[in-house]
Amino acid sequence: MNELITHSAAELAAKLAAKEVSAVEVVQAHLDRIAEVDGEVNAFLHVNTEEALAVATEVDTARAAGGAEAGRLHGLAGVPIAIKDLIVTIGQPTTAGSAMLRGWMSPYDATVIQKIRAAKMPMLGKTNLDEFAMGSSTEHSAYGPTRNPWDLDRIPGGSGGGSAAAVAAYEAPLALGTDTGGSIRQPAAVTGSVGVKPTYGGVSRYGAIAMASSLDQIGPVSRTVLDSALLHEVIGGHDPADSTSLTDPVGALAEAARTGNVAGMRIGVVRELQGEGYDAGVQQRFDESLELLRGAGAEIVEVSCPNFKYALGAYYLIMPSEASSNLAKFDGVRYGLRVLPEDAPLTIERVMGASRAAGFGDEVKRRIILGTYALSAGYYDAYYGSAQKVRTLVQRDFDAAFAQADVLISPTAPTTAFKLGEKLDDPLAMYLNDVATIPANLAGVPGISVPGGLAGGLPVGIQFLAPAREDARLYRAGAALEKLLEDKWGGPLLAQAPVLGGVK
């Protein structure tokens, strides 16, 4: 155990810049931590030891050279990062958590990976996820579940349970996630970490294996709000390779996080995202956070988003519809698993069928079947068409709410981390865990989850939502709440996590 791993990315960056520590030391400390605890946590599907150290060495060399070369180094150069294994990387396998892509090596880098490389942030490896990001528990991975560092018998959330657990277990200070219905924010909530879903189009999706194109968004995972802002500034911005990418500049996100002030801010409590269905302990922590924010000068207002109650239903039509189409390419013809049918005849249709039957897990098949059905002739209008109308209504609810409030607030998830296996046979119960995160994806607005305390010894997440392109507000409000709570707790929430491999 090395105390280096307990530092935030911002702290590590400062130490590196001051040459108090080398990038190789930082990377090695995290690699050691992974070796030490990941057998239990299973956050990583691949550990990128050699390349991570090589990049760290480059950073150290540049810094030692001083002058212009050192001056060109990005502020986060040498700060290591873990990558959700849904994002394609040259030199490391990209599996999407699926047997379909076991060992698949991408010949190209995602745009965000190009930016990570440009910033010379050593990539520690690829993190576990629900297969093709479909799930809320990381149990639907073909490579075994990831466990919650707070309680190894519990789920770390999903689909990005690997990235959240890696950060919460000090295996990495930063990670990339993807959020289609809450896959960054819900894992952050149940692991006591921070996760941000940027405005749709704010971060290039090029190279993120698509689940639902109109909902997917890459975003940062970290232990502090400032760290997410710093990472967001690295990965954000326009990308000509993504037609849905915004042309806006990224914005001064880290500055907003450093400001961290809610005085005069109107914070809207969404009436429909609390109460029934939300654990009492979750509700309690949420109410306490509201009081703290009020005490810090925020104006707490109640807003109503009446159509949010249809959001989950609409989501479970739009997402599987797009997923059924996006996953059609996995057919064993060009790459990935190829399985020949056991009996004759050997036709291309049957090879595709056998490959998909063997390569996809149950949850993926469930969604492909749902989506295929929803898009079928005669059902399209009733299902996909109606869902898109609901989506418009949800967007209008947001518009109305943001007319009354600068940001909205809710619990990130209705419960704390549940036990492994608890909801595996009840997909609907599993889906309900995303009820508070899904509206943001339907409307394309940004959201953040910050630690809100413990209920029954397990982390609770508080979610802020902001209007599209106003991601900075999330960092301002999130950092303010983080500071208010940490002052109350006397330190970060993760300091209260049980000992794992000798480090708190």
Next chain:
Amino acid sequence: MTAVTDEILSFEEAMEKYDPVLGFEVHVELNTRTKMFSAAPNVFGDEPNTNVTPVCLGLPGVLPVVNKAAVEYSIKIGLALGCRIAPSCTFARKQYFYPDTPKNFQTSQYEDPIAFDGSIDIELEDGTVFTVEIERAHMEEDAGKLTHLGGATGRIQGADFSLVDYNRAGVPLVEIVTKPIVGAGSRAPELAKAYVAAIREIVKNLGVSDARMERGNVRCDANVSLMPKGSTTFGTRSETKNVNSLRSVERAVRFEIQRHAAVLESGAAVTQETRHWHEDTRTTTAGRPKSDADDYRYFPEPDLVPVVTSEEWIEELRAQLPEPPAERRKRLKDAWGYSDAEFRDVVNAGVMDSIEETIAAGATPAVARKWWMGEVSRRAKEAEVDPAELGVTPETIVELDSLISAGKINDKLARKVLEYVLAGEGTPSEVVDKHGMAVVSDDGALLEAIDAALAAQPEVAEKIRGGKLQAAGAIVGGVMKATRGQADAGRVRELIFERLGVQG
């Protein structure tokens, strides 16, 4: 596949009883520099799978980006077809599993094509004009090319294995769809050919496609149905796929009319299905029934934003349109002074462009027509190629003509010279020098030959002396034979009369 021989009715009988209704879907491959949604080169004939990027291979994580040039070409096609251009239009996914389609869906347009509601006048060979209404022209991407090896049919069924070349995958296509064409009667097969020829001519003239049918740049699906004479209710249609030469389009439509008529005469119903055209037997065979394969589960392409066309942009493109082919033909006919019949022959022989170029190179309209409709067409027919493809340049013809005018060669020699030019032996002048083909203009040599010919035919010499000047032809023939054609017949005639002391 078992070949079923269909009964057919004679075309005349079919026409007595039924009115054909036609419809065409013509796919035009655009000759943009890169593909529809990726930066891969759009080049025909390269090594398989070399003109590909992750995007056109449909690798995990990729996203499409619309090629602006392809949109411009599509708008030009729309304008040339008299269509309205959509102020905003979207792409959709047409979903089906087939190994030539890397994503297992084709990105196409569905509800809102870029161009719609147009019409073009089609002129048949005898000058009759039909107006064909255009329903829509929409943008989409081509599929890869499959080659099925083993098996008897060359189709995927029964093949031992198949090879796929994705160089063509993602090549921009515009699909031009007509409204039902009624009232063509027995001219229907001719109209079919003329329509496809007109589309080919238009896109070639616009410079937006190489328009080579043998390379699949222009591909036609022909829909045929029959209704009893006097009825206005359309019958059930068949769709004959990929009829890829003008002659085949005419034959396929004719065959389908005869086949439908036989089915209807037998009291049976026409099956709605796709048909495959076989050039060798000049028949069609049944493909898949349309009804149960029609569910493509179209839905809006979430990875692309709408294509928005401003009025200024459209007008800018309209200003770039070249002269329409029909107007150009009228202008050329007037300028060249050809009769209706002469000009129609020129057009039908496909040598109008060649004649235009030859005139531009310095030939008179009469000389250009003499060569292109005469010797060049004759040779092209022998070689079974289009006259323009024979390799005769306008400069060659101009040079041949000036050699004749200068008396250096005669028509007969000129044809021989052309043969050597085509064999790659150089320019006409070089050939004449190299082979010593100049007309014999040395009177001494000619007189020698004349004396010999007169001596050989004394009775002819008597006749000429007696005033029967036309008898000189036999002596001229003898001289030409003796000089192997290299004499100027006019000069020989003069010398004969001089020799015999008569006035020519």
